[in-house]
Amino acid sequence: MRISFAVAAILLAGASALPAAPALAATAAPARPTFTTPDAWTRRDDPKFVELTAPEGDTRLAIVDVASAADARAAVAAAWKLWKPDFARPPKLVTLRAARNGWDERQVVDYEVSPNEKRGIQAVAFRAGTGWTVLILDGSEATLEKRGAAVGLVLQSLRPAGYARETFAGRTPLPMTPERIAQLQAFVGEAMQQLGIPGAAFALTDRKGTIYSTGLGVRELGRPAKVSADSEFMIASNTKGMSTLLLAKLVDEGRLTWDQPVTQLYPAFKLGSADTTSKVLVRHLVCACTGLPRKDMEWLFNTNSASPASGTFTQLAATAPTSGFGEVFQYNNLMASAAGYLGGHLAYPGMELGKAYDRAMEEKIFKPLGMTATTFDYAKAMAGDWARPHGDSIDGATVAFGNAGMKLNRSVIPYRPAGGAWSTANDLIKYVRFELNEGRLDNGTQWVSAKNLLERRAPFVPVGEDRFYGMGMQTDRDLGVDVVHHGGSMFGYKSDIMLVPSxxxxxxxxxxxxxxxxxxxxxxxRLLELIYDGKPEAAGDVAAAAARIKAEFAKERQLIALPPDPAAVAALAGAYTSPELGPLKIEKRGPDVLFSFTTVTSKAATKKNDDGSISFVMTDPTIAYAPVVVAKDGDRRALIIRDGQHEYRFAEVR
Known part of the structure; x- marks a missing residue:
């Protein structure tokens, strides 16, 4: 999990995951591209451009038509002159994306933004024939994180005039024959080489049983042990769907209802807003629709594996919503953690929250589904055949995390219903098959009712154009067929589960x-291409991503000093503390400086920002390029870490 301390690569780089606000109507001016205007955004039509402004007033999107240009860089420069003639910031990096959605070419232009600006700026140039359309984003980090929904909606719906979207609706699905499976495996192997992924495992199932499973690559770089379909990986947020499956089972048992207020079941449940607290029903715990922002820094930086499960509820009580209830998608891991612990508490009310959840998951989910290798026990998972996590050094090389990286991954243990499970391809595919069979076990027993299992897929808020989030499950309908899935991301582990019911x-x-x-x-x-004979686009996406990652690391490396600037190092205090993120110790070793948080220690480089401020930049692969900004609190030295909607200040300890 790369920690997002600032808004970066909002457009295209992560477009498929960006949430979208509810749509109003498509805009289709003659000769202009079409796009969907998000709800609540103000629209201004000018002969030269269309401007969309977020409800907060501090974030704008501009869609600018440029008749012709020599290349993407020139098209973007021309678009700025038409929209904001006084904009003079030079491009930092220009990277290619694969041609998609009717466009013959797509290029993303990034700009250097100092951390203290709290601002995101990016442009995307789209070419169709000889004409260019440029989408420009300029806004505050806080609004971009909260309203990333709308950005994703506009981006995903932007198409040349008259272009018809690809759809698989009405097509007869093709069977996953050995030949098609071989093509899928070849794709994964080639993608691993391009992206520098040491090991991967995948599995396929139909409604009767596992069709195929395999492992590719190695468990750890530099060591011969191979990944197998029985190798253990952290599955991170793929845990969420299984936690809500526990709730579905408890609904079947009469322990709760989806529409029951959470406070009736667990009176200690509180959010930062009393009004929001009173509105939260069980179904809202993992809907990402309550208005609570993502708030991961406290548990990532100031948690150890022995921290109590009750910390979930303590942190939620101190978290205030930043958008209206049901207004936008805002992903919050603490809410998902609370959902799982609520289920455990209802199943075994006399037990400690963590132990109750573990027992409930084992007895009501893992054991009935035959998932003998899925566990929350780190020692058990890491005792034998387990894949070690890897990340990128500051030079972009793939390196193993080692024990230090696993210490950071252990920070999720107190919040494990949101992302703490381990599993294997052979084991996790059993859960996918259970979902595919709508609650029936392999022996035909209806273990969870179809009604309550499917309730978890009911759409709450959009997460893209024709993509919706339910209760720890997402449904994509943008290609004309439902694809139910969820991703998982912890440090050095990335995963996905998916099912195509049709x-x-x-x-x-x-x-x-x-x-x-x-x-x-x-x-x-690629799986959908093989099933529905779709356009061959997956390989191009991987190639573009590999090139982008390489270019981004190379550019960032040029902008930092390692060893760090001696004057900046000399000005540091020996120790700092933050009320939320805990202690930060500074250790100077010759020309090097180490920053030690509760969960991670990293060498630091320095970066002189455009506004004259100095940032220390982390170099450990778990948090590579995360900035820590030098500041002052009166006469005390201070350091600042930010995410999109929160600022954490470390004050000098005297």
Missing amino acids: AGIGAVILTNAEDGQSLLRPFMR
């Missing part, structure tokens, strides 16, 4: 590298 096919893919993230959506795309 084709009766499900799949699992597990990887042991940060850059495995760039394989997940293409893997889904």
Whole structure:
């Protein structure tokens, strides 16, 4: 999991995961591209451009038509002159994306933005024939994180005038024959080489049983042990769907109802807003629709594996919503953690929250489904055949995390219903098959009612054009057929589960590298291409992602100093503390400086920002390029870490 301390690569780089606000109507001016205007955004039509402004007023999108240009860089420069003639910031990096959605060419232009600006700026140039359309984004980090929904909607719906979307609706699904499976395996192998992924495992199932499973590559770089379909990986947020499956089972048992207020079942449940607290029903715990922002820094930086499960509820009580109830998609791991612990508490009310959840999952989910290798026990998972996590060094080389990286991964243990499970391709595919069979076990027993299992897939808020989030499950309908899936991301582990009900096919893919993230959506795309004879786009997406990652690391490396600037190092205090993120110790070793948080220690480089401020930049592969900004609090030295909607200040300890 790369920690997002700032808005970066909002457009295209992660477009498939960006949530979208509810749509109003498509815009289709003659000769202009079509796109969907998000709800609540203000639209201004100018002869030269269309401008969309977020409800907060501090974030804007511009769609600018450029008749002709020599290349993408020139098209973007021309678009800025038409929209904001005084904009003079030079491009930082220009990277190619695969041609898609009727466009013959797509290029993303990134700009250097100092952390203290709290701003995101990016442009995308789309070419159709000889004409260019440029989408420009300029806004505050907080609004971009909260309203990334709308950005994703506009981006995903932007198409040349008259272009018809690809659809698989009405097509007869093709069987996953040995030949098609071989093509899928070849695709995964080639993608691993391009992206530098040491190991991966995947499995396929139909409604009767597992069709195929395999492992590719190695468990750890530099060591011969191979990945198998029985190798253990952290599955991260793929745990969420199984936690809500536990709730579905408890609904069947009469322990709760989906529409019951959470406070009736667990009176200690509180959010930062009393009004929001009173509105939260059981079905809302994992809907990402309550208005609570993502808030991961506290548990990532200031948690150890022995922290109590009750910390979930303590942190939620101190988290205030930043958008209206049901207004936009905002992913919050603490809410998902609370959902799982609520289920455990209802199943075994006399037990400690963590132990109750573990027992409930084992007895009501894992054991009945035959998932003997799925566990929350790290020692058990890491005792034998397990894939080690990998990330990128600051030079972009793939490296193993080692014990330090696993210490950071252990920070999720107190919040494990949201992302703490381990599993294997052979084991996790059993869960996918159970979903595909709508609650029936392999022996035909209806273990969870279809009604309550499917309730988890009911759409709450959009997460893209024709993509919707339910209760720890997402449904994509943009290609004319439902694809139910969810991804998982912890440090050095990226995974996805997916099922295509109309084709009766499900799949699992597990990887042991940060850059495995760039394989997940293409893997889904390649599977759909094989099932529905779709356009061959997946390979191009992987190639573009590999080139982009390489270019981004090379550019960032040019902008930092390692060893760090001696004057900046000399000005540091020896220790700092943050009320939320805990202690930060500074250790100076010759020309090097180490930053030690509760869960991670990293060497630091320095970066002089455009506004004259100095940032220390982490170099450990778990948090590579995460900035820590030098600041002052009165006469005290201070350091600042930010995510999109929160600022954490470390004050000097005297």
